Amino acid sequence: MADRLNNGIHIEGLTKRYGAGDTAVDALRGVDMQVAPGEVVGLVGPSGSGKTTLLKCLGAVIEPSSGSMKLGNDVIYKDGWKIKDLRALRRDNIGFVFQAPYLIPFLDVTDNVALLPMLAGRPNAESRQRALELLEALDVAHRAKAMPSQLSGGEQQRVAIARALVNRPPVILADEPTAPLDSERALAVIRILNKMAQQYQTAIIVVTHDEKIIPTFRRIYHIRDGRTHEEAGEGRTFE
């Protein structure tokens, strides 16, 4: 949780090789990355550069081939997983925001957000209260009882952000969260992510192709052929 893992993300020399022998493909060739708590960084690169592979490694859904990853003070990977229960790691320490919101269509907005703390064993009432607080913060509390199909694209993405934040994870991985949105809504989502990162001291990595939002990042990691290099961003706020 955030108070336990308050030092963001540290990645060193992370590699990922698919296949073996002559057909082996190196998707990541030694990625180094650091994201501090409360910071939102961009991860940009062309198709096939390794963005999604890096996101899957960070999300503990595929195993890297070598290198190390730290969440806060805990090494979660060093030439092998150091944590047994990756499912619990994802549930408690990593929030996900996808290109499409992927809300559970048969749960209302509140329960979509409250599901994670419920899965972690928290009482329903407490989980819903926490969900409502976040929905309030994200300005979608008035749609708390609505079903996902009744929301606009922007509202759905805000609910997805609330779901990613509800367990107060130290890290949020956002995979092209603004792709389906127009400029205004895309920038609104980034403003929300920045605000939430500050408010909950969460380290957020935003994978994007979206030219509209790239100028908003203060730091950007470019990834090409499985390697990253860091550069300073413009950090524009577009208020």
Add this chain to the structure above:
Amino acid sequence: MISLAGRDILHAWGKFVFTGVGLGLLIGVTLTMAGVYRGMVDDAKVLLGNSGADLWVVQKDTLGPYAEPSSIYDDVYRGILGMPGVERAANVTYLTMQVRLGERDVRAMAVGIVPGGPGEPGYLVAGRQITRGHYEAVADMASGFKLGDRIQIRRNHYTVVGLTRRMVSSSGDPMVFIPLRDAQEAQFLKDNDVIVQQRRRTAANPAFNRPGVPGLLDAVIASQSNNSFVNAVLVQTKPGHSAEEVAEPIRRWKRLQVYTRVQMEEILVAKLIATSSKQIGMFLVILAIVSAAIVAFIIYTLTLGKIREIAVLKLIGTRNRTIAGMILQQALGLGFIGFVVGKISATLWAPLFPKYVLLEPGDAARGFAAVLIICALASVLAIRAALKVDPAEAIGG
């Protein structure tokens, strides 16, 4: 923790209800098939019970009178009446035939009885028992006949004077009771052409038409036109005498086959309707397989439609057992809806069946358990598919 399965069912209730109704009709057919079998068994027991007999005396080495043809002389009953432990004995004949009423005819079993003797219908729902020696009938209600109807059996007409119920043959045909003499005549009645031919042939036979023996030909012809056979003698035993104790001397001294009620029940249930019950058993197996296939297909399709949501659930930390439980609960929910619809359907349409359909609560309970087991097994395919979903699919790439 909220019920994911319950929420999904509520969200897509139309899909579940319509699928459940379809499945329910299939389950209704299955319950009805079981009811048809139970009805056949019950009909057999009621048939024996209502006949009022303790013993059935039939032709030696036959399983008569219901399972095999049996023919014994109609005066045998007199000797049986004199046997120890016999209270009452009466002849009876059985003949399955088409009974006509006006322009329509009904498949029925014509039963020849001695009015007031064993074999007479045990109780009536309308009218009275047969009192005249000829041309009166008591019919089972399933025949559709009403009091006062004039029905035709072979060449003779009979007035329906009484109505009974639950008196059907082992094949489900309603019984029509008529006086024994009429039934004997109906059983062996030949048409006029055949009678003329038979008389000509007998007259042409020198053994029967001897010039020196006047009256021989007439006697032979007279014997040919009479039927002195019945199918069985029904016996009631005296109080204090066991059926087997009365049956043994009849077997020994009359050289006839005698069945007790237990033995006759065994013949009717285990032998006579054995093929039918196997047939129904096969139907039940096929229907169970079809039901399982439908549930498996529906649950599998519903699960495949939620692959992305399942990937998201797994990615955000949902346990495999929670996802498996959701699919299993949905399958069981579908089975529950199906069973309720099936039970109601079977209850509503059972009285419309021409044969007696007995829906026993025990069968319903067993059916419910079977439906739940089938649904649980049918969900295995969908659960396997869901557990194979890679959480990485939610991230794409």
